[in-house]
Amino acid sequence: MKKVILMMVVALCVATASAQLNVGANVGTQILTGDGSMTGFGLGIGGEYLVMPNLGVGVNLGYYIMDREKWDDETITYFLLPVYLTGKYYFLTENFRPYGGVDLGLYNMGARMKYNGISESHSDTKVGIGPVVGFQYDLSDNLALDINAKYYHVFDTGEFSTNFVGINLGIVYKFEIGR
Secondary structure, X not given: OHHHHXXXXXXXXXXXXXXXXXXXXXXXXXXXXOOOOEEEEEEXXXXXXXXXXXXXXXXXXXXXXXXXXXXXXXXXXEEEEEEEEEEEEEOOOOOEEEEEEEEEEEEEEEEEEEEOOEEEEEEEEEEXXXXXXXXXXXXXXXXXEEEEEEEEEEOOOOOXXXXXXXXXXXXXXXXXXXX
16 A cells, blocks of 8 residues: 555656646626626636646636625625636647636625615625636737636525626736746
8 A cells, every 4th residue: 555655646746747837817797697686897816737738727716796786875795705626628738728617616605785884794605616618828938818708506595696607808827837
């Protein structure tokens, strides 16, 4: 058993001796669907490790303000904070790389209310999953444009819809480690 573990560690070290990492940021529109649909705007950051030239795994973080409702002295702001693992398969490995993938993670959803100068907030964290399709287009050796669309389902039973669509535009910085 020790030999098997040692061989796996050596194989992992060799595989990561020269690996590509991608880090990026994006902006996008998020649209809650279903009853009480809302639109919002948000930012995201993430990192991806290319296991093979056409297979990547990573982690992403986001912050989305979904909608603001205003009355005389009252304002309600809905927000979404996703933290998720992602896996992508790149169909091509040239300058134009269309991809498909899936995201799985935690989604903190909530609302902030201000009324007559008093502020209150409530949030709840749920598990969600979502497919993603998009493409990356190389602008240079180390920089790529990323455009994608995501459809998420957050596992919850509440009065608000827990399905949303995201349309995002981002920039990716690519670099090699281990050289």
